[in-house]
Amino acid sequence: MKPFIVIAEDEQAVSELLRYNLEAEGYETAIANDGDEAMLLIDERIPDLMLLDWMLPKISGIEICRRVRTRQETANLPIIMLTARTEEADRIRGLETGADDYVTKPFSTNELMARVKAVLRRIRPALMDDRIEVGDIQIDRSTHSVMRGGKDIHLGPTEFRLLEYFAQHPGRVFSREQLLDGVWGSDVYVEARTVDVHIGRLRKALMSQGGNNPIRTVRSAGYSLRVD
Ligand code: CA
Secondary structure, three states: OOOEEEEEOOOHHHHHHHHHHHHHOOOEEEEEOOHHHHHHHHHHOOOOEEEEEOOOOOOOHHHHHHHHHHOHHHOOOOEEEEEOOOOHHHHHHHHHHOOOEEEEOOOOHHHHHHHHHHHHHHHOHHHHOOEEEEOOEEEEOOOOEEEEOOEEEOOOHHHHHHHHHHHHOOOOOEOHHHHHHHHHOOOOOOOHHHHHHHHHHHHHHHOOOOOOOOEEEEOOOEEEEOOO
C-alpha cells in the first residue's frame, strides 16, 4: 500500500512538480487547488501526509491546519507547510497552528522529499517500517507474516491488508467506506457488507491462538484496532 499524500497548492507548476517527484518516490498523490478542495479530499480519504500551501485560495493553509487538528480523525495527520514567508514570526505561527514541519519557497525538491520521509518516519513509523507492532500483534510486511503473543497467525491476503491498514492507524475508527477505499481501493466495486465478512475472518484468525478480540466494533461508526 503506497502512502497517500494530498498536495494542497494553487500554483500549478509547484503542485505538478511535487506530484511528479512524490510519485517517482512511490507515493500516491492527489492535488487540491484551493482550500475547499483540500477539505473535500480529506473528507473522502484521510491522507498519510499533507503538503499544505500557506497562501491558499478560499480557505487558507493556516485555517485548514486548525480544522484538521480539531477533528479527532485527522488530529494526528502529518502536515508540512509550504510557505513563501520567511519571517520568523510566521514560521512560529505556522508551527503553533499545528504544522509538523515547514518548507520555505522556493525549495529544493530533494530537501522536501527528505522532509516528507522524515516526518512520516517520526509520526507514522508503521507506514515506513517493515515490522509493525500493535499490542501483542506483530506484523512483518516483508514476509507477510503475523504473530500474536508469539504464535503464528495465518491470514488470507485481504485479511492481511486489512490488519496492515488498521495497524498503520492504531486506535483510529474506520467506517466501512473508508476501509473499502483504503484496503480494496476506490476504483473497485465491493459491497460494504464484504468488509464485515473479512473483519469477521480477521477477528477469528487473530483469536485462533487465544487472546481477546482485538478489533473493536463502534456502533454506527465502524471498526478500529485496539491499541492496548
Ligand atoms: Ca499559494
